[in-house]
Amino acid sequence: MINVLFISLGNICRSPMAEVILRKRIEEQVLSAFVTVDSAGIGHWHEGKEMHPSARELLGHKGILMVNHVAKQVQSEILGAYDYIFVMDQLNLRDLSAIxxxxxSRYRLFSDLIPERAGEDIEDPFFTGEFEAVYEMLEAGCAELCEIIKQQTQWKEPV
Structure with missing residues (x-):
């Protein structure tokens, strides 16, 4: 089993969007038996809150439903359970490394999954309002992550 964790600042925009995008791709490609996915935030500010309404609305337009998301803060004691821990920007990376x-050694920038965007921050749409642009980057990165997962598992093309 490959365990994936996405981390953003407050766990109401980028990381839960990445979580549901990857879940959808995993289901479509029949990878559910090989992967678990979760998300969390660096800070506690939004703990217990739902996904940002604009993120949820955009995902709905894309045919992706986020059911029962409750924002949570990352807990250092659970990090050892994850094979991949993707953070959305350099600030998240520094903060997580301090926490x-x-x-x-498990922390990676999400943008490193997208060759033409490697090393870049996935800007926080909570502040920029650029939910569509963030969605496109998350979609591209999750597609690449699915390919990586396929190579690491006993996955076979569905017949």
Whole structure:
């Protein structure tokens, strides 16, 4: 089983969007038996809240439903359970490294999944309002992540 965790600032925009985009791709490609996906936030500000309404609305227009998301703050003691931990920007990376330095070898920028965007921040649409642009980047990265997962598992093309 491959365990994936997406981390953003507050867990109401980028990380839950990535979570549901990857879940949808996993279901479509019959990878559910090989992957678990979750998301969390660096801060506690939005803990217990639903996904940002604009993110949820955009996902709905794309045919992706986010059911029962409740924002949560990342807990350092759970990080060892994840094979992949993707953070959305450099600030998240620095903060996570300070919170849980023991697992820094597992932390990666999400944008590194997108060759033409490697090293870039996935800007927070909570502040920019650019939900569509963020969706496009998350979609591209999740597509690449599915390919990586296929190569690491016993996945076979559905007949």
């Amino acid at each position: 849980a330095p023991a697992h820094t």
